[in-house]
Amino acid sequence: MLRDSLIDIQVRAMPDQLVQALESAIVFGELPAGTHVVEEEVAERYRVSRSPVREALRRLERDGMLVRDERRGVRVAPISARDLDEIYMCRIPLEGLAAAQAAAMHNPDVIPRLNVCLNDLERCFKSGDIKGYFIANVAFTDLVHNAAANSTLASLLEGIGKRALRYRYFAYSTAPDLVTASVEGSREIVDMISDRNQTGAKKVTEKLIERSWKTIRNLIDA
Template identity: 35%
Template sequence: MGISRPRPIPVPSRGRTAGRLTAETEADITLPDVLGSEIATVLERRIIYLDIAPDARVTEQEVCDEFNISRSPVREAFRQLESTGLVVRLARRGIRVKELSVADLDDIYACRTPLEGIASGLAAKRATKEDLATMQGHLKAMQAALKAGHVREFFLHNVGFLTVMHEAAGNKMLVRILSVIEKQAMRYRYLAHIEDETMLLLVHQGLTEVYAAMAARQPAKAKAALVRTMMQSQKTIRGVVRRHLSSPRAADA
């Protein structure tokens, strides 16, 4: 799949970044760490949305030149991306975006599916009226985006729905674990969204069922619907990844 490099995304200047810090956080966080987090967020977004291709090499110098910063925050950004598994450091090959593979996808979903099921069950018990209203809003926006053919907009609201559901579950450790797994899963999910329209249809239908069960305060039903949706999604994504990896375009990317 041909993937082009995006236009540069500006990050806050040193003055504005420092201005956001309180006296308490300034004692614990150095400026390069803050800038490193900003850069990591930008690169993370590009990797997830496939603007930087799987297995592409990313150099410190390229990032330094683009954002006009020193190597210290860039190295911090790379460390953060390594910790979430989005990039790997290889001997004599430098920093590269982690390749896509069916085996990696299966490992991700072996963890993600049961945890998402737990989150949906807890959210069915604990979600507030405001949480449910926000999730319903994401579902309506997904439907509108689906009709308009706006895949990225659909995906953003898909992510938004799950984010609200995670927070509504009320388990901070679960949210932390899922946030890391989600970063690993998102580029697989996004690839399936842009390559296979059935992914959008099954996700919207599945999350609609999950929402109905949560709104009815039926934890077991919400969990079952979420797990079923995850399993169906994984099957669809596996097919997309196989086609992607066997495509001549993937070999040339």
């Protein structure tokens, strides 16, 4: 979903690629909250016409990453306690349900892939690579969603997940204790899914995300 670096990105035509590039710039703080996003500047930066830029901006508005004001134009959406609360009130039960469903489905192909992601998480954690850790964590979460094998749930989580990305990266980049808890929690989630422990997978997932919510809330309020 996310790109590791935007330095060498050359987007030619496809709105999907442009959305990914701008999404990454917003999540990783290259386009901070409140930044004005001008069609002409984006088109020039990525060497595309304005048509795919307009489409990309519309999609990012829909995903809650951009806001449009008649007087101020398009800008990166602010980070706020209210937005955080609305996202996480929905995200916690849905992520818990996805983890429980993944345990119930117990697809044998999923466990090795989760372990690969877990190894990536631990490697990035040990090396202090926060951006790499975040990208691996998003991949881990997406795998759990896919393992739940519920298209309606996946669709709901995709929308909420995009809105949560900035808050998740903000938390990992400013609260080291949360990264430690995330590594430990991810190990537990893999164990619970492996053991077909639906209740345990749900509980660990919800507890981990609730802790993240509280941590981010404290950082925003500080």
